Amino acid sequence: MLFVAAAQGASMAAEDAVALAAALGGHDDPEVAFAVYEQRRRAETEETVAASARLSSPGP
Numbered sequence: 001m002l003f004v005a006a007a008q009g010a011s012m013a014a015e016d017a018v019a020l021a022a023a024l025g026g027h028d029d030p031e032v033a034f035a036v037y038e039q040r041r042r043a044e045t046e047e048t049v050a051a052s053a054r055l056s057s058p059g060p
Contacts, residue, residue, distance in 0.1 A: 024037075
């Protein structure tokens with residue numbers, strides 16, 4: 001079971017919305033826009049997921 005311990009859901013959703021709007025506004029081809037969006041957001045998202053997993057893991 002995964003508990004969301006980092007409590008970043010709302011702020012990440014807002015950041016995602018801004019990044020997606022920028023990518024869609026900057027590219028005529030939606031496939032390119034979504035690829036750019038994913039490239040911009042993936043690292044931070046993976047970092048937050050990993051941090052949340054560490055925080056919610058049971059201690060020794």
